[in-house]
Structures are given as structure tokens and as C-alpha cells.
Amino acid sequence: MGFLLRAMAWLVLTAGVAMADPGFWKNEWPRTDFSKTSVENWVEILSGGPGKDGIPALTAPKFIAVSKAKLAAREPVITLEIAGKARAYPLRYLIWHEIVNDRFQGLPIAVTYCPLCNSALVYYRKNKRETLEFGVTGKLRNSDMIMYDRQTESWWQQATGKAIVGKLTGAQLSPLPSWMESWESFATRNPRGEVMAEPNHGRPYGTNPYERYDSSKKPFLFNGEMPPHGIPPLVRVVRVGQRAWPLPRIAKAGEIREAGVVINWTGLQASALDSGTIAKGRDVGMIRVRNEKGEDVAHDLLFAFAFHAFYPRGAWMLGKSD
Structure with missing residues (x-):
């Protein structure tokens, strides 16, 4: 780590x-x-x-x-x-x-x-x-x-x-x-958009101080209950309200339409929590969450252990056996 x-x-x-x-x-x-x-x-x-x-x-x-x-x-x-x-x-x-x-x-x-x-x-x-x-x-x-x-x-x-x-x-x-999406995805869609400039704080920007963290078996400084259904604690999940969709399921399907939302997955976004250099992180893909009218929906893409900790009665959207 x-x-x-x-x-x-x-x-x-x-x-x-x-x-x-x-x-x-x-x-x-x-x-x-x-x-x-x-x-x-x-x-x-x-x-x-x-x-x-x-x-x-x-x-x-x-x-x-x-x-x-x-x-x-x-x-x-x-x-x-x-x-x-x-x-x-x-x-x-x-x-x-x-x-x-x-x-x-x-x-x-x-x-x-x-x-x-x-x-x-x-x-x-x-x-x-x-x-x-x-x-x-x-x-x-x-x-x-x-x-x-x-x-x-x-x-x-x-x-x-x-x-x-x-x-x-x-x-x-x-x-x-x-x-969250890749810089290329944002720039292609928004050629006239803006990007936050580098802060004047002398940090080694572009590096990841949490190297290999999202490959860990256990979260840092966490003593709570692990997620149910055998889901690894550091698997990313898409949270909409009190529902969570594991990212591997979404990536395999490409698109999921459930519970009034449409979740799309595409590849080519680096994990910020993998390699010591963010740009070299492994591909974890990117998601977009919209409602049935095509409007963007507020959501989070957090680790499974955190969803379970803050939404212990939340619904795990695992497929046919939800």
C-alpha cells in the first residue's frame, strides 16, 4: 500500500x-x-x-x-x-x-x-x-x-x-x-468546457498516495461489518438513493435499466487508486446514470463496504435474485 x-x-x-x-x-x-x-x-x-x-x-x-x-x-x-x-x-x-x-x-x-x-x-x-x-x-x-x-x-x-x-x-x-469520467471523454463532449487549473500548493499532482489501495482486501481504518452476498469490500458500487449496483455487473451488461434509472458503462478510465501514477491506473471504466427521461441523476460510485456502512438497510441490486 x-x-x-x-x-x-x-x-x-x-x-x-x-x-x-x-x-x-x-x-x-x-x-x-x-x-x-x-x-x-x-x-x-x-x-x-x-x-x-x-x-x-x-x-x-x-x-x-x-x-x-x-x-x-x-x-x-x-x-x-x-x-x-x-x-x-x-x-x-x-x-x-x-x-x-x-x-x-x-x-x-x-x-x-x-x-x-x-x-x-x-x-x-x-x-x-x-x-x-x-x-x-x-x-x-x-x-x-x-x-x-x-x-x-x-x-x-x-x-x-x-x-x-x-x-x-x-x-x-x-x-x-x-x-466521474475520463479526461478524454469530457474534453471530446465539451470542447468549450472548463477544467480546474493546478492549485498552487506544491503537491505532487498526478501521483496517487494510496497506491494499490483499491486492490486491498480490507479498507483502511475500518472495523465495521463487511458487505453481504460475498461482495468484496473494495468493489465499486453505483449508489442511487438507497440502492447499490455492483460495478462488475454493470460492466458485464453494458447497460442496466432498473428501478427507474438507466446505468451505462463504457471503458477507458483509469482508477485513481491503483498505480502510483494516476494516469497509469488500471481501467475501471466509467458510468453514467440517467432517469427514464434521459436526465442525469445524482449518484455515487463508492466502495461496497462504505455503502453497507452508511446504508445498512439498502438494497443490493444483484440481478434476478435482488
């Missing part, structure tokens, strides 16, 4: 992550109201190694034209298309920053990516009348990133978009339709 994961594991062990006690965290989080929470057992929350903002979220990034970008054809990007305009957020940047606070077509959005769960979601970052700006707590729950808003310092679960600790506990962010 990659150097970063080994380093994180060392930090976790030396810091004693068993100290799942809000009293301990109050020194780092004096503005967070720990008396309000939906977390039943604080042991679920662990330090991932880096502290508050140790993984620096981005705000108001710069963009360049598709024609000026120098990305490899199979590199994965998160795509957002609104009202005829398109933007691509390369995983070569998000794997190091995890959150991008942006505005697109007048909408305040948060583009989020948790490498340990492969969860990539774009949220409308407005709670009632207040526009929130998000950062990375450095904490994990079921291996998934816990975000925080800079306005109240409430904690939010990235994979669900729910506030789980603090003043805004119970609030829910609205996901926007977005998807």
Missing part, C-alpha cells in the same frame, strides 16, 4: 485514536457544539492522521480552457454540467485536497472526494439562507471523510451530506448530478 497510508497508520497508532472523546477534541474544536450529535458511539470517529485543515480544502479555484489542459486521456475527472456549461475537476487535485468550494452557474457548490471510500459527490452548499464553506476535519467515520463548515464548525459526513455533530446536526446537503 502507498507511503501515505503507511504514514497515516503510524500517526494513528502513535496518537492513540481510541481517544474518541469530545472532551479531547474541544481543544482543537472550541467552536463545535459537541452536545448536539447524531453519532451514537464516539468510537466510530477516528483521527485519520492529519489534523484540522491538514488536508487543505480549496476555495474559488481557477479554471482554464479544455484546449490548454495537459491531462492524460484516461485520467479521471469529476464532471458537472449545468444549463449547457461544463466543468471538470481532476482527481489528480482532489485526491490531495478532497474538497473544492466553488460557484458554478450562480450556484455555490462543494465538489468532494474521499479516496478511502472512492466517494465523489457534488453538493449545493447552502443551508437555508446561509452559504457554507467546507474544510477537512482530519477525522474519519467508517473510513469516510468528515467535513466541517467554517461558519458553525459543525461536522458533516461526506458520503451522506448530513451534519452529524454541532449546531447544524441533522441538516442535509442536496447533491447535484455529477459523475
Whole structure:
């Protein structure tokens, strides 16, 4: 497994992550109201190694034209298309920053990516009348990133978009339709689109600090129940609502029409969590999820263990025996 994961594991062990006690965290989080929470057992929350903002979220990034970008054809990007305009957020940047606070077509959005769960979601970052700006707590729950808003310092679960600790506990962010695809796929379809420019943070962009992670037998810092039906924990699944379709099933079929959605699979997208160089990752393909009217549907493409952890009563769409 990659150097970063080994380093994180060392930090976790030396810091004693068993100290799942809000009293301990109050020194780092004096503005967070720990008396309000939906977390039943604080042991679920662990330090991932880096502290508050140790993984620096981005705000108001710069963009360049598709024609000026120098990305490899199979590199994965998160795509957002609104009202005829398109933007691509390369995983070569998000794997190091995890959150991008942006505005697109007048909408305040948060583009989020948790490498340990492969969860990539774009949220409308407005709670009632207040526009929130998000950062990375450095904490994990079921291996998934816990975000925080800079306005109240409430904690939010990235994979669900729910506030789980603090003043805004119970609030829910609205996901926007977005998807992961190869850079070549995005650029071909959107020659006049925009792509996020390289941040000025001195990271080794284009490299994967979680080398071979998605080939592991066990997720990092996860002690929960493994998925049912013999599904390997790090198999990717397409989540729509509380239903999950294993990616191997979709790849074999090419197209699946079920439960009011149409899921298409095509090849030639590199895994961001395989090779030490993202562009050289093995082909995991790409999916597009639409409703029966052909409209894009908000979804996630996360690992099976994470779906089971956050949606324990969810439906596994396995075929005839569902």
C-alpha cells in the first residue's frame, strides 16, 4: 500500500485514536457544539492522521480552457454540467485536497472526494439562507471523510451530506448530478468546457498516495461489518438513493435499466487508486446514470463496504435474485 497510508497508520497508532472523546477534541474544536450529535458511539470517529485543515480544502479555484489542459486521456475527472456549461475537476487535485468550494452557474457548490471510500459527490452548499464553506476535519467515520463548515464548525459526513455533530446536526446537503469520467471523454463532449487549473500548493499532482489501495482486501481504518452476498469490500458500487449496483455487473451488461434509472458503462478510465501514477491506473471504466427521461441523476460510485456502512438497510441490486 502507498507511503501515505503507511504514514497515516503510524500517526494513528502513535496518537492513540481510541481517544474518541469530545472532551479531547474541544481543544482543537472550541467552536463545535459537541452536545448536539447524531453519532451514537464516539468510537466510530477516528483521527485519520492529519489534523484540522491538514488536508487543505480549496476555495474559488481557477479554471482554464479544455484546449490548454495537459491531462492524460484516461485520467479521471469529476464532471458537472449545468444549463449547457461544463466543468471538470481532476482527481489528480482532489485526491490531495478532497474538497473544492466553488460557484458554478450562480450556484455555490462543494465538489468532494474521499479516496478511502472512492466517494465523489457534488453538493449545493447552502443551508437555508446561509452559504457554507467546507474544510477537512482530519477525522474519519467508517473510513469516510468528515467535513466541517467554517461558519458553525459543525461536522458533516461526506458520503451522506448530513451534519452529524454541532449546531447544524441533522441538516442535509442536496447533491447535484455529477459523475466521474475520463479526461478524454469530457474534453471530446465539451470542447468549450472548463477544467480546474493546478492549485498552487506544491503537491505532487498526478501521483496517487494510496497506491494499490483499491486492490486491498480490507479498507483502511475500518472495523465495521463487511458487505453481504460475498461482495468484496473494495468493489465499486453505483449508489442511487438507497440502492447499490455492483460495478462488475454493470460492466458485464453494458447497460442496466432498473428501478427507474438507466446505468451505462463504457471503458477507458483509469482508477485513481491503483498505480502510483494516476494516469497509469488500471481501467475501471466509467458510468453514467440517467432517469427514464434521459436526465442525469445524482449518484455515487463508492466502495461496497462504505455503502453497507452508511446504508445498512439498502438494497443490493444483484440481478434476478435482488
